[in-house]
Amino acid sequence: MCDALRRETVLGFDVETTMYTRVLCLMQIACADAVYLVDALAVTDLAPIAPILNDPTIIKVIHNATFERNTLRRYDLELDGVVDTLVVSRRLRGKNVGRHTLKDVCARELGLELDKTDQTSDWSQRPLSASQRAYAALDAEVLLHLHAHFGAPTPDSLFPQPRLPGT
Template identity: 35%
Template sequence: MQVSQAGFPAPVIVSSTDDLAQLCARLKQEPFVTIDTEFVREHTYWPELCVVQLGGVSDVAVIDTLAPGLDLAPLADLLATESCVKVFHAARQDLEIFLHLFDALPCSIFDTQVAAMVGGYGDQVGYDTLVSAITGASIDKTHRFSDWSARPLSKAQIAYAAADVTHLRDVYLTLHRELEKQNRLHWADAELAVLNDPATFRPD
């Protein structure tokens, strides 16, 4: 296994259905997986999904959802696996995209932005701010507004995309542990209920 400089698995690009199926089969066996998306939304009501990032114990994957012939069914299956917690930060737009694509929300959602609010880190805290507060790491947000529909993806874009799910693992574990100690996990569950309701994301 290759390891990045930060100590996380080196990111790999996934652009074939077979590779995606193998990746998702591994991740389904894990207690949680970190997830993020990159998309463009300039010309359509619904966002156009360009990249999905997945982080596991031994996998950091950047899925090229625009790759010709790629079938996202293995990803849908992973998202529907109740035993694996799906960890997001500021999940609303990600969930909206998945609901539109698969006509179902992911099961077992955990949003670190919601958990951070419950844990006293402030309302709507940004990912880079939360990562810095919990891990001390600095996130380079230079590519936040990249054109994610352009191909090929640059090395810098891939590194940026990977960082959105690697540090999120440490953030999740810390927040979950802190909320357990504070006996506030049920508070977070109550706040997350709205994200588990498809009606939240339907157009009026």
């Protein structure tokens, strides 16, 4: 998986955790031709994914990246090269369009109604149900569609670096 992901330029990325303790249970990574579900409870060494997650040249499209960043830091994993679709939606649509949850953004922007029933399911139970796996995969895959819909923004276009005089 990591060898394949190193060749990608844009990834949809999401995580599932336990509800209250925020234990990382699952990482979902979507690329152009596959969606990977990484069982973080079974994989004891997440270090191989670290260079991909912190590579600024591979765009990670995430909805509400603050949650992913806070979760991954607990596992010594850092994110770089992030496009946060929550930030993009807020900047492009403002406050007058309603909420900016992933469900609302997908409905408004893509005409896609996401079933979020499994969002609060027990992600620590194994095996995961077919419904949980489908939900998790779609949450990562849909981020690639949102990224394209929003014009494929880059991290630099969201947070441009200030230019110093004379540069």
